[in-house]
Amino acid sequence: MTTQEQTTVKVQLVKSPIGTKESHRATVRGLGLRKINSVSELQDTPAVRGMINKISYLVKVL
Template sequence: MANQQTKTVKVQLVRSPIGTKADHRATVRGLGLRKLNSVSELQDTPAVRGMINKIDYLVKVL
């Protein structure tokens, strides 16, 4: 079972979180995104998908 590949999703921050709600900024940080155009590769889980959907206007899924 160790060879089983986990699905991943790449997320890129394309808009600044400045001026957004505090919980949206926290979600951006929770996804591991810091600077504009930074990319984070995460496991494709329902929790991560929910976080992406919450801030879909700030990020792009690659």
């Protein structure tokens, strides 16, 4: 069996989700982000890309 290299993407929370829509706050938590400047490394899938796109004004992709 060959092992495939899973590509990952690092996401950093740069703006507070306070005052945003409830679904956007849930998306932030779903990405594993808690506090400002927290970084989460996730697998690069279409679902994760969609979540990042939804809250692009709150996060920075590293």
